[in-house]
Amino acid sequence: MQQAKQILVTGGAGFLGSFLCERLLAEGHQVVCADNFFTGSRRNVSHLLDDRSFEIIRHDVTFPLYVEVDEIYNLACPASPVHYQSDPVQTTKTSVHGAINMLGLAKRVRAHILQASTSEVYGDPEVHPQLEDYWGRVNPIGPRSCYDEGKRCAETLFFDYWRQHKLKIKVARIFNTYGPRMRPDDGRVVSNFIVQALQNKPITVYGTGQQTRSFCYVEDLIDGLVRLMQTADDITGPVNLGNPAEFTMLELANLVIELTGSRSKIRFSPLPVDDPKQRQPDIRYASRELKWKPRTALRAGLAKTIAYFEDVVSSGHIRPAA
Numbered sequence: 001m002q003q004a005k006q007i008l009v010t011g012g013a014g015f016l017g018s019f020l021c022e023r024l025l026a027e028g029h030q031v032v033c034a035d036n037f038f039t040g041s042r043r044n045v046s047h048l049l050d051d052r053s054f055e056i057i058r059h060d061v062t063f064p065l066y067v068e069v070d071e072i073y074n075l076a077c078p079a080s081p082v083h084y085q086s087d088p089v090q091t092t093k094t095s096v097h098g099a100i101n102m103l104g105l106a107k108r109v110r111a112h113i114l115q116a117s118t119s120e121v122y123g124d125p126e127v128h129p130q131l132e133d134y135w136g137r138v139n140p141i142g143p144r145s146c147y148d149e150g151k152r153c154a155e156t157l158f159f160d161y162w163r164q165h166k167l168k169i170k171v172a173r174i175f176n177t178y179g180p181r182m183r184p185d186d187g188r189v190v191s192n193f194i195v196q197a198l199q200n201k202p203i204t205v206y207g208t209g210q211q212t213r214s215f216c217y218v219e220d221l222i223d224g225l226v227r228l229m230q231t232a233d234d235i236t237g238p239v240n241l242g243n244p245a246e247f248t249m250l251e252l253a254n255l256v257i258e259l260t261g262s263r264s265k266i267r268f269s270p271l272p273v274d275d276p277k278q279r280q281p282d283i284r285y286a287s288r289e290l291k292w293k294p295r296t297a298l299r300a301g302l303a304k305t306i307a308y309f310e311d312v313v314s315s316g317h318i319r320p321a322a
């Protein structure tokens with residue numbers, strides 16, 4: 001086993017962060033989770049609270065943080081359009097001030113630092129599938145910009161701290177990821193469709209449903225993040241992490257109806273402004289440098305996610321999906 005490290009996970013009480021904390025603890029590390037609980041919750045990490053190697057602190061990354069760690073995974077930021085657009089100024093601050101603070105921390109303690117960037121940096125892409133060298137097509141002034149441009153600026157900061165201060169950085173561009181522990185009211189497509197199907201309510205397909213996304217199961221994604229952190233210092237990324245299997249939203253809706261045995265019907269609603277038409281990662285770089293590829297097919301991952309939401313629905317812990 002590798003040497004135990006002190007690792008900071010910002011956004012560690014969120015969907016991806018909670019799986020990452022779990023994985024790092026299982027590898028024998030000491031984990032500090034810093035989260036302001038904007039979209040995350042203690043419930044996501046309740047099974048870790050008794051672990052003496054796990055510490056949770058309520059902290060907003062837009063403020064400085066002083067801890068002594070070897071590695072930092074910077075995941076703090078709401079990821080669902082519904083949540084990141086509810087307080088857009090705070091979203092940009094979280095990405096930009098959050099990156100500055102975590103980079104400043106990494107600089108002081110000489111920690112390796114990984115940024116959870118996003119496929120959203122490609123915007124509504126004209127290049128398909130998306131390769132890391134594509135610069136993207138992002139609206140700088142639309143309702144999604146707080147997230148897209150915030151994440152782009154965070155990438156800029158990471159690469160400037162790397163050039164200027166010789167920091168050990170890793171930038172992961174994460175494509176749509178799904179799985180257990182997404183919030184029932186998260187607003188993203190997989191959780192919306194599953195919650196609606198389990199309640200036999202209409203499935204809300206936005207636009208024509210012909211837009212595509214490529215969905216990665218959470219455990220595959222976490223494995224990619226951990227592998228990226230472990231690469232040699234000259235591997236900075238940005239590196240695409242996602243499952244290249246691409247689906248239209250109508251295909252996803254029909255698959256969820258089939259797997260849940262739901263009586264739900266599809267209801268078409270207006271397409272949100274600037275909604276990207278297509279999204280598919282080219283993962284050759286990750287496959288070469290990280291020896292990584294996703295293993296969970298959409299059907300299998302959805303089955304696990306549906307089982308989780310069945311428990312949530314039957315326990316009454318549910319706020320209706322949008």
Ligand code: NAD
Binds near residue numbers: 011014016039078175
């Ligand atoms: P999430 O909303 O479940 O988790 C985000 C976590 O960050 C939450 O626990 C939230 O409370 C916390 N947070 C938000 N603002 C904060 C702040 N100012 N200070 C401290 N904590 C704060 O979302 P997720 O899906 O787990 O996403 C995690 C990260 O991965 C995000 O940075 C997101 O942009 C990135 N990402 C996710 C996906 C995906 O499909 N899940 C895709 C691309 C990128």
Ligand code: UDP
Binds near residue numbers: 103104105107
């Ligand atoms: N910072 C932090 N924790 C630390 C060190 C720095 O949160 O352990 C923050 C601090 O608020 C600072 C930011 O990181 O504003 C950037 O730090 P850096 O050293 O790069 O710049 P400076 O301190 O010169 O602004």
Ligand code: UDP
Binds near residue numbers: 187207211249271
């Ligand atoms: N979407 C949908 N119905 C929903 C939620 C989302 O059809 O109830 C669509 C949305 O318009 C987008 C796709 O599903 O085209 C993925 O949306 P999500 O918010 O999950 O992620 P992102 O747009 O950030 O990729």
